[in-house]
Amino acid sequence: MTAHHPAAAMALLPNHHPSDALLVAYGAGSLGEGLSLAVAVHLAHCPDCRATLAEVEALGGALLEDLPPAPLESLSLAATLDRLDREEAPANPCKALRLKPLWSKPKAASAPQPATGLPRPLRAYVPSLDSLSWQRLAPGVRRVELLPRTASGGAAQLLRIAPGTALPHHGHGGLELTVVLSGHFADELGRYGPGDLAEVDGDTNHQPIADSHRDCICLIATEAPLRFTGLMGRLMQPFIGL
Ligand SMILES: [Zn+2]
Structure with a gap:
């Protein structure tokens, strides 16, 4: 297994991992930018936590699919637009810098420590x-x-x-x-x-x-x-x- 890691430094997998609660919060995008960055750097090193996060996200997606169709007609268009506005408002500019895609690229997973010596999110x-x-x-x-x-x-x-x-x-x-x-x-x-x-x-x-x-x-x-x-x-x- 370790033979697949390009750098000797990466042969050692992490021993200390984020809690499930922290991974869920990360997956939900509810962490601030700094905390998200810390989790993303760990994920770049840790296939186990990437797998856990993928499960969490699959579960979240399944839960959404299982929800009964939203009674959109019961919401006014104005209220819906207002909600979308609030969700996309730059109230938290950190959201724009969400690091989520960075670990999911296979390249990042297989080569987390390139020539710069820094994990990709950093x-x-x-x-x-x-x-x-x-x-x-x-x-x-x-x-x-x-x-x-x-x-x-x-x-x-x-x-x-x-x-x-x-x-x-x-x-x-x-x-x-x-x-x-x-x-x-x-x-x-x-x-x-x-x-x-x-x-x-x-x-x-x-x-x-x-x-x-x-x-x-x-x-x-x-x-x-x-x-x-x-x-x-x-x-x-x-x-x-x-
Ligand atoms: Zn981990």
């Missing part, structure tokens, strides 16, 4: 990791902002953490998704390598540590501000912007 945001200008946050921690914080609290960034460096211990005001692009990190919940997705909610405090011999580069997406619990973390918070 290439819309950064051309390559080498071309980025990393901003120093703290000793051993550098950052590139991918999506600035939105009014609803969503944000996404890349972090580059030097081996042995620990991030400040922190809790979360909402959901935080971390996908590893290279290297490894560990926290109270497990150890994460390339393609692994860590899903942490508002009830969890953790302290990730880059624990391999190379930099750990990961994508971190949040939907609400982090709550730092230590002095160092509180000092860093304005700079991290999470």
Whole structure:
């Protein structure tokens, strides 16, 4: 099975996956752009979750087909148009950037890590990791902002953490998704390598540590501000912007 993967790095499939609830929310398009991007990057690495998502979507389609015909005549044309307007309104510009097609292309599935070294969904945001200008946050921690914080609290960034460096211990005001692009990190919940997705909610405090011999580069997406619990973390918070 691993022989089909073109790059040795891809021979290892992810061990940490999004919850079913998160996959369903992704499939339904109800995640913000940053969270969607994190899930899409994991999907680029993970045939299992692509299969699960396909099942979820097939089930959703079947449920729609089984619904009795909608009594359209009971709705006024104005109300229907109004609803369509609202559904297509750019109230959430993230929707326009939905990443759904990116994993479903067979090419993406069979070659998720091309010459750029980046999974396909990320290439819309950064051309390559080498071309980025990393901003120093703290000793051993550098950052590139991918999506600035939105009014609803969503944000996404890349972090580059030097081996042995620990991030400040922190809790979360909402959901935080971390996908590893290279290297490894560990926290109270497990150890994460390339393609692994860590899903942490508002009830969890953790302290990730880059624990391999190379930099750990990961994508971190949040939907609400982090709550730092230590002095160092509180000092860093304005700079991290999470
Ligand atoms: Zn998975």
